[in-house]
Amino acid sequence: MPSQHCLTTRRQSAVPQFRRAIPADLQALFGRLELGGSLHTREKAEARRRRNALVAATDSLFVDARMLRATGSANRDALLHEFTRQRELICAGRTGRYSTSPEHATEPHDALAEDQPPCWPAVYDETFSSDERPPIKAHFCLKPSMIPRLLARRRALMLEGDDVLRPTDSRDDLKAMRKGLAELEQDVTDDIVRGDTSIIREEALTLLAYEGIDLSRTHAEHLAEYLKRFLSAELELIREQLGRLNGSGTPTPALPAEPLDTDDWEHFIETWASVRKPKAATISNVRAEIARFRKFSKDKSPVDVTAGDVRAYVNFLLQSVSRNRAKVILSLIRPVVGTAIDEEITSLAQNPFLAVTVHVSEKDIRSYQPFSAGQLQTFFDGPVHRHGERPGKGGRDAAFWLPLLALFAGVRLEEAGTLTTASVFQRAGSHWIKIGESKSANSSLREVPVHHVLEEKGFIEFVERQRMQRGANATLFPNLRPKAIDGKKTRIYSTWVNEYIDAHVIDDPQYTFHSFRNNFEEALTCEGILEDVRRALMGQAQSGMTRRYGKKGAGNRRVFPDRVLIDAMHRLTYEGLDLTRVTANTSLPR
Structure with a gap:
């Protein structure tokens, strides 16, 4: 056996590496061209001993891989794990028993021995002091999502290294660097055209080692992609370095954070x-x-x-x-x-x-389309209103009641979400909903009669239960979760209900929760309700002569007699919509 067979070293590293080509007939099974890894020692005699032991172990591995393949039980991950396990045992001074049925792969820990100081590439030595260098330990495999971050870190380190060395460079040094980079630019360009990554392979693998990537657990296709992108990044870096040597003044970027195994x-x-x-x-x-x-x-x-x-x-x-x-x-x-x-x-x-x-904007909201009768029927035939589902993201009971309130009371989404037990009251024999906050002196503050459909579906009983259980001025829908970004109670609900509409009714951006409110306005119009009454019920600012001369309350709101609003709500119907099987009962069989 030649003295250097399967034994190599990397540039700027004194630690020998084991590297053995996989037989051609097994490369597809292993998913790579070679097996390798650190021998974790600088002693040449010990490195040769470990090399010889690994050669024997891989001989057995290849024999058994062929046998397992013939029986149809070969497992790539298990074979690669067994190689890594054998290498770790040999480097630790122990002998591992090789099994023809390798155990299920677990994550190997490919760390340096405790007495083995790390050996750094020059670019790290030039950029970091000894106590600032990142630790070297291979603890996860390479994933495509890591590649941009790895290449960005190398770029930052290389440019930082240029900055550190630049003050000591003479004119002759700069001239030689320009010439060398220009030649290298052409070489790398030729390699990109030819698809040849051999020129950068050693440096690319060195980068992975010092960034904690375990090549023994890396898929061959991911490594090939990394080498290809490394080659392209190398050309960009060379051109950037040339530009800086010619006075471009490109700033040195901050060093990006190390990629994590879960950063995808x-x-x-x-x-x-x-x-x-x-x-x-x-x-x-x-x-x-x-x-x-x-x-x-x-x-x-x-x-x-x-x-x-x-x-x-x-x-x-x-x-x-x-x-x-x-x-x-x-x-x-x-x-x-x-x-x-x-x-x-x-x-x-x-x-x-x-x-x-x-x-x-409100203008964008008005562009939403009202649901057709068939679409409304499909919505209320869904799992929430027919089968008692109360999803957490939909605010439990809010998932059931908010669409009905929008359809039969014209409430906006956030208005419905902020209702309290005090918002529903009785006056002159009728139940009313007070919508909007009293501190908001604007046209949206209003009182709307409770539609008979809401009463039939148990809305008043629901409010009374909440009042008895939670208090006279408690939030009506406590399971709505506000967003910390602005405190709005219905942000999460909005996402849920629009997804629900997409899944059960129609996946079209023109149809959202606000479409129920548009249905409310359209139904009032079809019943011949006057525009100023419609606006009062919907909490919209009055327009025209009504705005100027009509009787007003606070915030320029038009005030109508109760009988006018009650009559309008009595006339509100949705032709073709059958809600007889819609129930607030949550104990129905699914």
């Missing part, structure tokens, strides 16, 4: 789903919207997404969807990133989706 969209989604426990339909919608964002951002890692990226995405969305739909889409992605930050599974410090808000 899939881990973000899984963590969010585990913590928030949303419905399967919500998870499906979130996955679809994140997939759309990833396609737009060219699969940017979540830790590399900026507020600028999010704003650009909103502008892209607005080319095909309404502002409200764009707002809903952001509200689906935002908590996924936020949960990852809260659970500390990411190096991301701030949520870029929280920095961007899509404002929806």
